[in-house]
Amino acid sequence: MAGRRGDTRERIREVALKLFIRQGYEKTTLREIAEELEVTKAALYYHFPTKEAIVRCLVQELVALIDELIAWVEAKPPGPQLHVEFLGRFSEVVSGDFGRLILFVQHNLPTMRDIVGAGAVGERLTTLFDLLYRGEDPEARLRIRLALIAVLFGNNATVLTDRRREPQPELALRVALDLASPRASAVSTGT
Amino acid sequence: MAGRRGDTRERIREVALKLFIRQGYEKTTLREIAEELEVTKAALYYHFPTKEAIVRCLVQELVALIDELIAWVEAKPPGPQLHVEFLGRFSEVVSGDFGRLILFVQHNLPTMRDIVGAGAVGERLTTLFDLLYRGEDPEARLRIRLALIAVLFGNNATVLTDRRREPQPELALRVALDLASPRASAVSTGT
Amino acid sequence: MAGRRGDTRERIREVALKLFIRQGYEKTTLREIAEELEVTKAALYYHFPTKEAIVRCLVQELVALIDELIAWVEAKPPGPQLHVEFLGRFSEVVSGDFGRLILFVQHNLPTMRDIVGAGAVGERLTTLFDLLYRGEDPEARLRIRLALIAVLFGNNATVLTDRRREPQPELALRVALDLASPRASAVSTGT
Amino acid sequence: MAGRRGDTRERIREVALKLFIRQGYEKTTLREIAEELEVTKAALYYHFPTKEAIVRCLVQELVALIDELIAWVEAKPPGPQLHVEFLGRFSEVVSGDFGRLILFVQHNLPTMRDIVGAGAVGERLTTLFDLLYRGEDPEARLRIRLALIAVLFGNNATVLTDRRREPQPELALRVALDLASPRASAVSTGT
DNA sequence: TATGAATGAGGCTTCATTCAT
DNA sequence: GATGAATGAAGCCTCATTCAT
Numbered sequence: 001m002a003g004r005r006g007d008t009r010e011r012i013r014e015v016a017l018k019l020f021i022r023q024g025y026e027k028t029t030l031r032e033i034a035e036e037l038e039v040t041k042a043a044l045y046y047h048f049p050t051k052e053a054i055v056r057c058l059v060q061e062l063v064a065l066i067d068e069l070i071a072w073v074e075a076k077p078p079g080p081q082l083h084v085e086f087l088g089r090f091s092e093v094v095s096g097d098f099g100r101l102i103l104f105v106q107h108n109l110p111t112m113r114d115i116v117g118a119g120a121v122g123e124r125l126t127t128l129f130d131l132l133y134r135g136e137d138p139e140a141r142l143r144i145r146l147a148l149i150a151v152l153f154g155n156n157a158t159v160l161t162d163r164r165r166e167p168q169p170e171l172a173l174r175v176a177l178d179l180a181s182p183r184a185s186a187v188s189t190g191t
Numbered sequence: 192m193a194g195r196r197g198d199t200r201e202r203i204r205e206v207a208l209k210l211f212i213r214q215g216y217e218k219t220t221l222r223e224i225a226e227e228l229e230v231t232k233a234a235l236y237y238h239f240p241t242k243e244a245i246v247r248c249l250v251q252e253l254v255a256l257i258d259e260l261i262a263w264v265e266a267k268p269p270g271p272q273l274h275v276e277f278l279g280r281f282s283e284v285v286s287g288d289f290g291r292l293i294l295f296v297q298h299n300l301p302t303m304r305d306i307v308g309a310g311a312v313g314e315r316l317t318t319l320f321d322l323l324y325r326g327e328d329p330e331a332r333l334r335i336r337l338a339l340i341a342v343l344f345g346n347n348a349t350v351l352t353d354r355r356r357e358p359q360p361e362l363a364l365r366v367a368l369d370l371a372s373p374r375a376s377a378v379s380t381g382t
Numbered sequence: 383m384a385g386r387r388g389d390t391r392e393r394i395r396e397v398a399l400k401l402f403i404r405q406g407y408e409k410t411t412l413r414e415i416a417e418e419l420e421v422t423k424a425a426l427y428y429h430f431p432t433k434e435a436i437v438r439c440l441v442q443e444l445v446a447l448i449d450e451l452i453a454w455v456e457a458k459p460p461g462p463q464l465h466v467e468f469l470g471r472f473s474e475v476v477s478g479d480f481g482r483l484i485l486f487v488q489h490n491l492p493t494m495r496d497i498v499g500a501g502a503v504g505e506r507l508t509t510l511f512d513l514l515y516r517g518e519d520p521e522a523r524l525r526i527r528l529a530l531i532a533v534l535f536g537n538n539a540t541v542l543t544d545r546r547r548e549p550q551p552e553l554a555l556r557v558a559l560d561l562a563s564p565r566a567s568a569v570s571t572g573t
Numbered sequence: 574m575a576g577r578r579g580d581t582r583e584r585i586r587e588v589a590l591k592l593f594i595r596q597g598y599e600k601t602t603l604r605e606i607a608e609e610l611e612v613t614k615a616a617l618y619y620h621f622p623t624k625e626a627i628v629r630c631l632v633q634e635l636v637a638l639i640d641e642l643i644a645w646v647e648a649k650p651p652g653p654q655l656h657v658e659f660l661g662r663f664s665e666v667v668s669g670d671f672g673r674l675i676l677f678v679q680h681n682l683p684t685m686r687d688i689v690g691a692g693a694v695g696e697r698l699t700t701l702f703d704l705l706y707r708g709e710d711p712e713a714r715l716r717i718r719l720a721l722i723a724v725l726f727g728n729n730a731t732v733l734t735d736r737r738r739e740p741q742p743e744l745a746l747r748v749a750l751d752l753a754s755p756r757a758s759a760v761s762t763g764t
Numbered sequence: 765t766a767t768g769a770a771t772g773a774g775g776c777t778t779c780a781t782t783c784a785t
Numbered sequence: 786g787a788t789g790a791a792t793g794a795a796g797c798c799t800c801a802t803t804c805a806t
Contacts, residue, residue, distance in 0.1 A: 008786080024301030026217030029779065042782085043787050051780065107300045110215030138359060142344065142366050146337050153333065168329060175333050179370070199769080220796065233799085234770050242797070390765085406683030408599030411800065424803085425766050433801065489682045492597030520741065524726065524748050528719055535715065550711065557715055561752070581790080602775065614776085616791050624776065 009047040011037055016054045021104050025055060025111040052115050055108075059116045062101040066124045069093070073131045083144065083180045086132060091151050091173045099155050147176035200238040202228055207245045212295050216246060216302040243306050246299075250307045253292040257315045260284070264322045274335065274371045277323060282342050282364045290346050297347075338367035391429040393419055398436045403486050407437060407493040434497050437490075441498045444483040447475070448506045455513050465526065465562045468514060473533050473555045481537050529558035582620040584610055589627045594677050598628060598684040625688050628681075632689045635674040639697045642666070646704045656717065656753045659705060664724050664746045672728050679729075720749035 015036050019028040030051060034041045048054050072089060076082050094102070105112055105121055112120065119126075133141050154172025206227050210219040221242055225232045239245050263280060267273050285293070296303055296312055303311065324332050345363025397418050401410040412433060416423045430436050454471060458464050476484070487494055487503055494502065515523055536554025588609050592601040603624055607614045621627050645662060649655050667675070678685055678694055685693065706714050727745025 022301065023305070024217065024299075026215070027301060027305075030781090031779080039786095040788055041780085042789080045781075046786055106297075108215075109298045110213065110218060114214075114218075138362055139366060142341065142359075142362060145344070146341055146366070146370070149340055150333065150337055153336070168333075171329055171333060175330060175337070179337070221798090222796080231771055232797085233772075236798070237769060240798095404683065405687070406599065406681075408597070409683060409687075412802090413800080421765095422767050423801085424768080427802075428765060488679075490597075491680045492595065492600060496596075496600075520744055521748060524723065524741075524744060527726070528723055528748070528752070531722055532715065532719055535718070550715075553711055553715060557712060557719070561719070603777090604775080613792050615778085615793075618777070619790060622777095 008037070008039070008043075012044060012047055012054065013057065017058055017100060017104055020055070020058070021100065021107050025108045025115075055111070055115050058101060058104060059112070059120060062098070062105065062121060063124055065093070065098045065101065066121070066128060070124075070128050070131060073128065078134070080181070083132065084177060087147060087151060087173065087176050087180060090148060091154070091169060091176075094151055094155050095169065099152070102152065103156050143179050147179040150176040150179060199228070199230070199234070203235060203238055203245065204248065208249055208291060208295055211246070211249070212291065212298050216299045246302065246306050249292060249295060250303070250311055253289070253296065253312060254315055256284070256289045256292065257312070257319060261315075261319050261322060264319065269325070271372070274323065275368060278338060278342060278364065278367050278371060281339060282345070282360060282367075285342055285346050286360065290343070293343065294347050334370050338370040341367040341370060390419070390421070390425075394426060394429055394436065395439065399440055399482060399486055402437070402440070403482065403489050407490045407497075437493070437497050440483060440486060441494070441502060444480070444487065444503060445506055447480045447483065448503070448510060451475070452506075452510050452513060455510065460516070462563075465514065466559060469529060469533065469555065469558050469562060472530060473536070473551060473558075476533055476537050477551065481534070484534065485538050525561050529561040532558040532561060581610070581612070581616070585617060585620055585627065586630065590631055590673060590677055593628070593631070594673065594680050598681045628684065628688050631674060631677060632685070632693060635671070635678065635694060636697055638666070638671045638674065639694070639701060643697075643701050643704060646701065651707070653754075656705065657750060660720060660724060660746065660749050660753060663721060664727070664742060664749075667724055667728050668742065672725070675725065676729050716752050720752040723749040723752060 012033065015033050016028070019032060019036075030041050030044055034044055037043075048057070069086075069089070073082070073086060076085065093099075129141060129144060133144060150172050151169075153167075154169040155167050203224065206224050207219070210223060210227075221232050221235055225235055228234075239248070260277075260280070264273070264277060267276065284290075320332060320335060324335055341363050342360075343363075344358075345360040346358050394415065397415050398410070401414060401418075412423050412426055416426055430439070451468075451471070455464070455468060458467065475481075511523060511526060515526060532554050533551075535549075536551040537549050585606065588606050589601070592605060592609075603614050603617055607617055610616075621630070642659075642662070646655070646659060649658065666672075702714060702717060706717055723745050724742075725745075726740075727742040728740050
């Protein structure tokens with residue numbers, strides 16, 4: 001009640017993100033958001049022209065964060081060492097807002113499709129992958145993607161996640177690094 | 192009206208599954224389902240007491256399929272060879288209805304939570320993992336889970352998936368096998 | 383399941399009456415009636431063309447019972463003794479099906495209006511009163527009506543009824559007789 | 574749209590009461606209420622969270638009015654004179670909103686049961702009776718209840734009411750007073 | 765006599781959105 | 786910046802009823 005002047009838009013964003021993750025976009029009503037903020041529904045319309053606009057705003061934040069990663073990668077010299085460094089960076093980033101935004105997207109897949117278009121986020125990620133693995137073979141691409149997933153698993157919980165255990169970011173990072181490291185193993189050269 | 196006797200319930204299930212994956216549960220209206228089936232909304236209520244009941248039915252099918260996998264694993268002698276065989280089986284199964292049901296769950300995460308309860312599917316999967324890796328260390332558990340994800344990736348497309356390429360089930364299986372195979376040290380040091 | 387052949391119509395009537403009293407006509411669905419009878423909804427349509435028809439059937443029974451009372455009164459010589467005898471008769475009759483039918487009407491007042499018409503039952507009762515009190519003054523008419531209510535109170539429970547006590551038919555009859563007995567009391571001659 | 578600010582809730586209450594009496598709760602649709610008020614159905618939901626809530630609101634008004642009567646009785650010294658005075662008060666009150674609310678309850682008996690609970694109103698009335706007749710015998714209790722009914726009859730029309738005549742409040746009150754007045758023996762033996 | 769499957773109408777409710785203040 | 790009141794569209798669901806078997 002004191003000291004939060006003008007940050008209403010920010011608070012809306014926060015609450016919306018939380019609820020969109022927990023309950024999904026469609027089940028989250030503007031009334032709920034407003035109530036949690038102790039304002040009226042109509043007040044939200046002062047800050048966002050539309051419910052969808054909140055989603056677009058959140059997605060744009062995610063895209064911006066991915067763009068930062070892209071810029072980060074572009075600034076580094078390519079090479080196998082890059083993958084290792086990148087996973088470290090990714091692991092950091094994922095534990096913050098970036099992680100929650102990814103969760104938001106994962107929990108609202110069909111909604112994403114018809115509010116921001118099919119590939120809004122996916123496209124950007126593919127760009128990122130291309131940068132990391134320009135010219136590499138499909139298997140390497142798949143491995144890096146799994147490595148990212150592994151890192152994600154270290155922090156969040158979704159289906160296929162072990163619900164009985166606490167998140168273990170370091171373990172996840174270790175496995176991810178292994179996955180991404182180049183190999184001349186029997187398996188990948190076989191067949 | 193022609194030749195389709197008694198299969199209405201089955202057809203509802205089919206269309207609902209398709210639409211729940213494509214548009215999500217909340218955005219899929221009963222009217223849509225009914226129209227695509229060329230019946231009235233009320234007809235749906237003859238076969239399912241509620242919209243949620245369709246979801247529950249679908250989830251139960253998935254659970255049943257997982258239970259089959261569990262039974263399959265329990266029938267085999269344990270050992271490292273089991274993992275290899277299991278991934279093969281999983282790969283087969285994932286290309287069929289099982290895969291679509293997983294997709295359905297992934298695309299409706301928050302809905303799952305409040306219709307069938309938080310862990311309805313996750314719990315079952317954890318049981319399956321426990322069986323595969325009873326007594327193994329956390330890293331092994333994480334790897335098997337990633338291996339399953341890899342197989343899933345070979346067939347479906349979700350966030351973090353490479354949207355420009357066709358699914359490559361064989362490649363995915365190969366990487367999965369590598370992930371799950373036992374290795375000399377925690378961090379692979381080559382073969 | 384054994385011995386009740388052909389009495390289905392009767393059983394429908396019974397169950398419907400019970401439910402119409404307890405829950406009201408509108409809230410009682412044909413499905414409920416059918417379920418309690420362990421038949422299907424459609425089966426009801428063999429016995430009654432319509433839900434309203436069940437109501438009409440019940441009302442006609444009540445009307446028939448009132449007509450019996452009318453005939454009974456017409457057969458007796460008029461005079462003050464008649465009132466006493468009639469209340470006795472009424473008290474008997476009210477403890478049986480007649481009472482339940484009255485309850486049914488009381489619990490479904492607006493429904494009666496638009497299924498059987500505003501005065502279907504009331505008209506008949508007025509006829510009965512006219513017979514009992516032909517030529518008597520308005521006060522006497524009101525007293526007889528209250529006497530009948532008193533008798534009703536002795537058996538049923540409605541609003542304005544003392545919910546803490548058991549029905550006391552004899553007490554009710556006693557008060558009713560007092561009410562109906564002619565008087566030259568100070569009150570009725572005053573003003 | 575003209576001159577009616579903030580009274581919408583009141584107007585809803587009014588129209589609902591009228592229609593609930595005339596057609597019964599179940600047969601009265603929100604569309605009807607809204608149309609008669611020249612607002613949209615959704616507007617009703619701004620003022621009442623639910624159709625049932627309108628009923629509850631109405632019942633609470635009735636309960637409040639009964640409570641006023643209870644307070645009125647408690648403020649008077651007990652004794653036979655109290656009954657006379659009370660019937661006078663009751664007669665006044667019954668010709669206003671109180672009477673319509675009672676009518677509403679009488680015309681929606683089963684609905685009352687499952688919206689506000691079996692004894693919501695009955696309980697309160699019993700409290701009132703207890704106050705009037707603390708320690709008196711069952712017959713006296715029955716008589717006072719009949720006296721109240723008589724007063725009701727003077728204003729409203731229900732089953733067992735003489736539909737051909739106009740309401741006659743004064744006559745009704747006279748009979749009620751006679752009913753409630755103490756008498757020599759249980760069965761009146763003249764004056 | 766009875767049922768399984770389906771329909772059409774309509775009911776209650778919810779929700780994003782608007783607008784005058 | 787914010788609110789109270791209202792709207793329009795649409796959603797889920799229920800129910801009496803029908804009809805071929």
